Amino acid sequence: MKALRNLLDNIKPHVQKGGKFEKFHSTFDALETLFFVPNTTNKNGVHVRDAVDLKRTMALVVKSLIPALLFGIWNVGYQHFLALGVDATFWMEVGHGALKVLPIVVVSYGVGLGVEFMFAQIRGHEVQEGFLVSGMLIPLVLPVDVPLWMVAVATIFSVVIGKEVFGGTGMNIWNPALIARAFLFFAYPSKMSGDKVWISGLTKGEGVVDGFSGATALGEAASGNVPSASIMESFIGTIPGSIGETSTLAILIGAFILIYTGVGSWKVMVSVFAGGYLMGLIFNLWGANPLMEVDAIHHLFLGGFAFGAVFMATDPVSATRTEKGKWIYGFLIGFLAIMVRVFNPAYPEGVMLAILLMNTFAPLIDHYVVQGNIKRRLKRAKVAA
Amino acid sequence: MSEVIKIKKGLNIQLEGKADKIFGQADLPEHFAVKPTDFHGVVPKMAAKVGDKVKAGTVLFFDKYRPEIKFVSPVSGELVAVNRGERRKILEVVVKSDGTDAAEQFETANVGELSKEQVVEKLQAAGLWPFIRKRPYDVIANPEETPKAFFISGFDSAPLAPDYDFVLSGEEVALQAGIDVIKRLCDNVHIGVNNDAASKVFNSLNGVTLHQFEGPHPAGNVGIQIHNISPMNKGEVVWVAQPQEIVAIGKLFTEGKYDANRIVVLAGSEVEKKGYFRTKLGACISTLIKDNVKKDGNLRYVSGNVLTGTQIEDDGYLGAYHSQVTVIPEGDYYEFMGWATPGFNKFSVSRTYFSWLCPKKEYRLDANMHGGLRSFVVSGEYDRVLPMDILPEFLFRSILVEDIDKMEQLGIYELAEEDVALCEFVCTSKQNLQAILRQGIDLMIKELS
Numbered sequence: 001m002k003a004l005r006n007l008l009d010n011i012k013p014h015v016q017k018g019g020k021f022e023k024f025h026s027t028f029d030a031l032e033t034l035f036f037v038p039n040t041t042n043k044n045g046v047h048v049r050d051a052v053d054l055k056r057t058m059a060l061v062v063k064s065l066i067p068a069l070l071f072g073i074w075n076v077g078y079q080h081f082l083a084l085g086v087d088a089t090f091w092m093e094v095g096h097g098a099l100k101v102l103p104i105v106v107v108s109y110g111v112g113l114g115v116e117f118m119f120a121q122i123r124g125h126e127v128q129e130g131f132l133v134s135g136m137l138i139p140l141v142l143p144v145d146v147p148l149w150m151v152a153v154a155t156i157f158s159v160v161i162g163k164e165v166f167g168g169t170g171m172n173i174w175n176p177a178l179i180a181r182a183f184l185f186f187a188y189p190s191k192m193s194g195d196k197v198w199i200s201g202l203t204k205g206e207g208v209v210d211g212f213s214g215a216t217a218l219g220e221a222a223s224g225n226v227p228s229a230s231i232m233e234s235f236i237g238t239i240p241g242s243i244g245e246t247s248t249l250a251i252l253i254g255a256f257i258l259i260y261t262g263v264g265s266w267k268v269m270v271s272v273f274a275g276g277y278l279m280g281l282i283f284n285l286w287g288a289n290p291l292m293e294v295d296a297i298h299h300l301f302l303g304g305f306a307f308g309a310v311f312m313a314t315d316p317v318s319a320t321r322t323e324k325g326k327w328i329y330g331f332l333i334g335f336l337a338i339m340v341r342v343f344n345p346a347y348p349e350g351v352m353l354a355i356l357l358m359n360t361f362a363p364l365i366d367h368y369v370v371q372g373n374i375k376r377r378l379k380r381a382k383v384a385a
Numbered sequence: 386m387s388e389v390i391k392i393k394k395g396l397n398i399q400l401e402g403k404a405d406k407i408f409g410q411a412d413l414p415e416h417f418a419v420k421p422t423d424f425h426g427v428v429p430k431m432a433a434k435v436g437d438k439v440k441a442g443t444v445l446f447f448d449k450y451r452p453e454i455k456f457v458s459p460v461s462g463e464l465v466a467v468n469r470g471e472r473r474k475i476l477e478v479v480v481k482s483d484g485t486d487a488a489e490q491f492e493t494a495n496v497g498e499l500s501k502e503q504v505v506e507k508l509q510a511a512g513l514w515p516f517i518r519k520r521p522y523d524v525i526a527n528p529e530e531t532p533k534a535f536f537i538s539g540f541d542s543a544p545l546a547p548d549y550d551f552v553l554s555g556e557e558v559a560l561q562a563g564i565d566v567i568k569r570l571c572d573n574v575h576i577g578v579n580n581d582a583a584s585k586v587f588n589s590l591n592g593v594t595l596h597q598f599e600g601p602h603p604a605g606n607v608g609i610q611i612h613n614i615s616p617m618n619k620g621e622v623v624w625v626a627q628p629q630e631i632v633a634i635g636k637l638f639t640e641g642k643y644d645a646n647r648i649v650v651l652a653g654s655e656v657e658k659k660g661y662f663r664t665k666l667g668a669c670i671s672t673l674i675k676d677n678v679k680k681d682g683n684l685r686y687v688s689g690n691v692l693t694g695t696q697i698e699d700d701g702y703l704g705a706y707h708s709q710v711t712v713i714p715e716g717d718y719y720e721f722m723g724w725a726t727p728g729f730n731k732f733s734v735s736r737t738y739f740s741w742l743c744p745k746k747e748y749r750l751d752a753n754m755h756g757g758l759r760s761f762v763v764s765g766e767y768d769r770v771l772p773m774d775i776l777p778e779f780l781f782r783s784i785l786v787e788d789i790d791k792m793e794q795l796g797i798y799e800l801a802e803e804d805v806a807l808c809e810f811v812c813t814s815k816q817n818l819q820a821i822l823r824q825g826i827d828l829m830i831k832e833l834s
Contacts, residue, residue, distance in 0.1 A: 040757070041752040042752050044695075044820060045806070045809055046806055047711075048544075048810065049754055049755055049809075053755055053757070057735075126758075126759075262736055322764075374795065378794075380618065
């Protein structure tokens with residue numbers, strides 16, 4: 001630790017202004033602050049500050065994603081051997097899952113951070129931490145059989161077009177991870193939907209036991225069948241689906257961490273679930289097709305709904321920034337997600353579209369909340385006068 | 386008076402080093418200084434020269450654009466230095482005390498017989514006018530304006546702040562005299578007191594309206610109290626002052642002297658003997674801290690509290706509006722993987738560090754920033770520590786884009802820097818919100834005057 005500090009101190013003069021490698025200032029800075037919280041002190045204004053910083057906050061979100069990641073790794077293996085009809089031990093399943101999932105994670109982080117560093121370098125500002133979270137979110141919302149080069153392309157697209165063109169972390173309009181998914185969904189639909197992509201090995205045509213379908217519950221329902229997975233299975237997550245999205249249980253553990261530490265907004269999470277549940281109930285009453293008849297509670301456990309509610313909708317940058325707005329924003333996401341899912345079976349993943357749509361409208365919601373505040377304050381003036 | 390106003394939003398930072406209610410002994414220092422930078426918007430023009438003999442109450446400098454606003458020497462002695470900074474900006478006007486009590490004599494007067502103009506004139510002549518400040522903008526009051534009310538906060542809720550009950554005991558007569566003077570300026574005087582404290586001194590005052598407040602910091606900020614009692618709207622003006630300043634005003638009229646005596650609290654984790662000290666405005670802090678601070682590591686000396694105070698050197702001077710000196714560790718160290726540690730010793734409003742396991746603990750916080758400056762990311766943080774019907778983040782954004790209409794609509798008139806200090810404390814992105822607010826206020830003053 002001391003040696004590392006000395007090493008950094010030795011390099012530092014060379015990368016600072018006027019040094020030989022001045023250009024690499026951002027890169028050095030990012031590495032230095034990764035290992036050491038900088039020694040900068042408050043100059044004017046407050047003399048003491050809260051210990052929390054963006055690194056800590058983002059690291060915490062990544063930690064809260066770990067249950068979903070671990071479950072996803074196991075589930076990939078479990079589904080694989082289930083499809084093959086092979087009896088496998090727990091560790092075989094985990095091993096297979098890890099082999100499939102970890103490369104996606106590595107590619108996502110490697111490529112994404114590479115692009116972030118490049119941009120920081122070009123612009124000469126500090127590397128911001130936003131991608132720490134996006135880099136983990138992207139793998140978790142993809143089907144396991146997605147080719148690695150697609151992961152790389154989608155990541156580049158999301159970082160550049162989804163974030164950096166707006167000015168980096170804190171400036172983006174849409175959730176970068178969802179941009180990556182939406183990009184793949186529309187650019188390579190055959191790799192992002194259907195019956196085969198959700199279970200590793202199926203696209204390569206490995207032998208499958210008779211009668212096994214790799215379709216997700218939503219896929220089944222969309223094609224007019226009653227979903228074969230029970231509510232319990234969907235809650236625990238032993239169903240096919242995107243890597244980290246299947247287990248509502250693991251996601252709720254993450255949600256608990258986010259809410260307890262105060263990092264994620266419970267208002268958004270609760271209202272997304274409330275909106276989705278209400279829409280589900282309305283469709284239950286209608287009951288025109290199997291998708292509408294899916295139990296309202298069951299709807300909340302299917303597809304990426306829970307994952308979107310907990311990890312995507314709560315992204316503070318792309319969500320509404322007023323507290324009142326968060327209720328409206330979340331509710332509409334839940335409401336629209338189920339609506340898109342049911343009305344347009346070609347897009348079973350309504351959550352992604354609902355969140356992106358509401359990201360777009362978040363500033364509008366905020367605008368009305370702010371106007372409300374302004375009007376209330378003006379009214380006060382008249383009363384006083 | 387019967388109704389207790391409960392402040393729910395806010396935060397008490399549990400800082401180590403609270404002072405006991407005892408008086409410490411320290412000699413008065415040799416040097417005193419008046420710092421023009423303490424007074425927002427004042428362009429100082431010197432009235433005395435280096436080498437001039439001055440008495441307590443002798444004018445040292447005045448505001449170039451409002452010459453009637455004068456700033457006077459706290460002690461008698463000799464003007465020894467005018468310290469300047471960049472572009473010859475005057476930073477400190479230093480007076481070397483001769484140890485005597487020589488003071489300019491002002492006429493004592495029966496306040497009841499004076500008109501508002503005469504009172505203003507007397508206060509200005511004796512250099513006491515700068516202690517009457519106004520909202521909006523938190524600058525020295527303009528005597529031509531008619532305030533709708535005069536507010537005094539009877540308690541300070543900032544970390545390690547002095548206890549006014551203790552500070553003011555024995556000054557009841559002077560305080561009442563000061564209030565009588567204030568009532569000539571504005572008849573509508575409000576004092577906010579802490580519901581948890583006895584507030585004996587304030588309870589015995591005549592001619593004021595008392596309001597009880599309860600809750601965490603910033604409940605003691607006068608801006609928060611105004612917001613809860615009589616919120617400011619466009620075009621309205623409120624004047625404010627602090628209790629010790631009211632005492633000084635009272636003494637001018639009863640004793641005919643400029644009274645620079647202040648009781649300050651010396652606190653903070655790095656102070657050995659914490660306590661209250663009798664000193665004067667602008668005193669050099671060297672005698673207070675001599676052999677009285679911990680030796681290890683660099684120290685940060687703050688005139689005022691850790692949220693709003695000014696950083697000074699170990700031979701720096703007490704600020705004009707301050708009745709507190711805080712000493713904390715400088716914290717200029719690198720912390721290995723600091724953002725990844727469990728952090729039992731780190732104070733945070735969020736529960737991202739495990740320190741939430743021990744809620745009662747007091748922390749030895751230092752001046753380290755604990756991270757780098759980022760753009761706004763986390764939302765809803767500021768709202769939790771600003772007990773006003775204001776959307777702080779949107780106000781800051783409007784200031785950053787210099788949108789004056791929006792600034793006005795979103796409530797810039799109601800805020801002073803001290804009110805947003807807690808927002809700055811909790812900010813994950815380490816934004817300098819007090820500086821941003823002042824930038825907005827300066828812009829308002831420039832554009833609207």
